[in-house]
Amino acid sequence: MAIPVESFFLPQGGSGTLQQRIRQMVAEGILSGRFRAGEKMPSSRGLAEHLGVSRITVTLAYTELVSSDYLTSRGRSGYFVSEGVPVQPAFRPAPRAAGTVDWEAVTGRRFSGMERVERPEDWRGFPYPFIYGQADPALFDxxxxxxxxxxxxxxxxxxxxxxxxxxxxxxxxxxxxxxxxxxxxxxxxxxxxxxxxxxxxxxxxxxxxxxxxxxxxxxxxxxxxxxxxxxxxxxxxxxxxxxxxxxxxxxxxxxxxxxxxxxxxxxxxxxxxxxxxxxxxxxxxxxxxxxxxxxxxxxxxxxxxxxxxxxxxxxxxxxxxxxxxxxxxxxxxxxxxxxxxxxxxxxxxxxxxxxxxxxxxxxxxxxxxxxxxxxxGHYDALVNRMKAAFRKRRQAMEEAIAEHGLKVAGQGGFGGSSFWMEAPGAVDTEALALRLRGQGVLIEPGRVFFHPGTERRNFYRLAYSSIPLGKIPEGIALVARAMREV
Structure with a gap:
């Protein structure tokens, strides 16, 4: 039986090269049981046209799958799912019972209950990520x-x-x-x-x-x-x-x-x-x-x-x-x-x-x-490159902050990669952060940095380690405008 070409699709935004993604797509189909041993794969030309990629990309992916024993090549007949691939068990898992253990009481949430700085996993998709501690791919070697x-x-x-x-x-x-x-x-x-x-x-x-x-x-x-x-x-x-x-x-x-x-x-x-x-x-x-x-x-x-x-x-x-x-x-x-x-x-x-x-x-x-x-010596070169970039970003942020009248609570005199900011006393920066997120801006509310019982809700952090230089002025302008609206 031949596997229809329509069974294959590449989701948008996947990680890895096209060749790697095609290989993963086929392997997952085989391991999940959707593609069975002995079934014929689409031709490399047909799959390439369907996916909108080059034929050589599909051919290379098929070759890798053959070497991994997911597929076999039968001369001019094409590629087939290997007879030796793992198969799914014939039984189905039993329905999951509700359970009788109160895991909240057992664990006491001693670890997951600890507060930490939160940021969305898809932060790279935001145009103005003023978040701390992430690597900038434009600077890395x-x-x-x-x-x-x-x-x-x-x-x-x-x-x-x-x-x-x-x-x-x-x-x-x-x-x-x-x-x-x-x-x-x-x-x-x-x-x-x-x-x-x-x-x-x-x-x-x-x-x-x-x-x-x-x-x-x-x-x-x-x-x-x-x-x-x-x-x-x-x-x-x-x-x-x-x-x-x-x-x-x-x-x-x-x-x-x-x-x-x-x-x-x-x-x-x-x-x-x-x-x-x-x-x-x-x-x-x-x-x-x-x-x-x-x-x-x-x-x-x-x-x-x-x-x-x-x-x-x-x-x-x-x-x-x-x-x-x-x-x-x-x-x-x-x-x-x-x-x-x-x-x-x-x-x-x-x-x-x-x-x-x-x-x-x-x-x-x-x-x-x-x-x-x-x-x-690559480490020293990378650090020097980061310092030069951070110096420029810091200067751009200083100028934008001054232009829009935002208040700096702590910036340090030696460098770093962020500014500690203070909003007017009535501003809750957690609410401000949610408002800004809808505009593509990420900031870090400051409440979590304070010891319980001493919280200050009007502080926040703006980092420049991950945001491109050209995005800083516009991002700071959006922060200032949202601050005025709040």
Whole structure:
């Protein structure tokens, strides 16, 4: 039996090349049971005409499907669904019962109930995405990343690709972090003082789990990164919010009896304030005198393009009281999920053991690809390109904000990738964000950054990391107009 050509269609907006999408379309049809073993496929010419693609694209897709044993080629007779493809079971799943477990009560929503910054999954489809933390494909070095990935997946790297390293990390990546990444932050570390993590979020979670016990006491910045509050809560510790000003965390406001202080000294999240060196030294003196640990989130360190960077808190630490967490999420791309923890060897030993219980280690080929990209100089070139682009976008946003009379609450003096904004007191920025979304504009309401009970609903964040330069003035004009209407 021949499969009619009308059985095939390519949905709009699919990912991958045309050849990949055709291959996926056929494979899904076979695996779902719509196309059965022995049935004849449409000719490559007929399918190409039906789909509106070139014949060679269909031929190449068919060839790949033959090599994967989804199809077989029978000389001049054409292509047929292979006899060896997986088939669906003959039975049907039983109707799903309503269930008798109250899963809300069982789980307590201890994890999904934590608030986080929300953004639509299809944010790239919006013309004015003032959202934070996403990679700009126009700036990324696709070609060299692809070459590094191919090198990491090659036969010579088979052991790195396939081996279970148990609790260890890729020595090539560790070496680069020790020799290039950390010295830029003023940090001198040994291999046993560094742990590779699945991004900064994973690094900070590991730190919270190791350093905090149930009943412990932690300080977070207010406003600050919502993830800190979630991590402290999951560790069973008490959390105290401490205010920030134009210099970041206010050291004089630290309470007594604290065990761990979480801070973003490079670029405070979300205000972008950079902690002065004098205040960093004051924080370390307080840590020594009161006996607490400092967890430093190396947030946007690489994006200091207006002034020379300041030494990290960890680099000033002489008493071994600072744990430093960083990642490549902002400088490479968030989907990479690769970061690091730096701390005294006994702390790293415990963090490594905890990581092993959860995920052993980040995938070997991901670590090796990043190591090649960094060691061959592509990383530095990418960071320089991003800094130059962000400088121009920041200037355009500053000019547009001033032109339309919007109020900046915090922009930082070193760079970063966003502005912390303050609307008139009566404006609810969550309602404003919904209104703007209908006009193709995405902003980030600020309420979620404040500790519960101290919320301010008239703050919001405008990021320029993902929006094209030419879209900024018009997007800011729409924000200002919606603000006036509200």
């Amino acid at each position: 696709h070609q060299n990343w692809r070459l590094c990935a191919l090198q990491a997946l090659g036969r010579r790297e088979f052991e790195t690709l396939t081996a279970d390293r148990y609790e260890s990390d890729d020595p090539m990546l560790i070496e680069y972090i020790l020799r290039n990444i950390l010295p830029r932050r003023g940090i001198d570390a040994r291999p046993d003082e560094v742990l590779v993590t699945m991004g900064a979020q994973n690094a900070l979670w590991l730190a919270a789990q190791v350093l905090l016990r149930p009943g412990g006491h932690a300080v977070v910045e207010n406003p600050g990164y919502p993830g800190f509050r979630a991590m402290v809560a999951q560790a069973g510790a008490r959390v105290t919010p401490v205010p920030v000003d134009e210099g970041g965390l206010v050291v004089e406001a630290l309470p007594g009896g604290v065990d761990v202080v979480f801070t973003t000294a490079s670029h405070q999240s979300p205000t972008n304030a950079t902690m002065p060196v004098a205040r960093r030294e004051a924080l370390l003196r307080a840590a020594e005198e009161r006996g607490f640990i400092v967890v430093e989130d190396d947030y946007e360190f690489e994006m200091s393009f207006l002034k020379p960077v300041s030494p990290s808190v960890k680099s000033l630490d002489t008493g071994g009281r600072v744990v430093h967490a960083g990642s490549f999420s902002k400088s490479l791309f968030p989907g990479l999920r690769l970061g690091w923890l730096v701390g005294p060897a006994p702390f790293i030993r415990e963090a490594r053991a905890l990581r092993a219980q959860v995920l052993r280690h980040p995938p070997g080929h991901v670590q090796r690809t990043a190591a090649y990209f960094l060691s061959l």
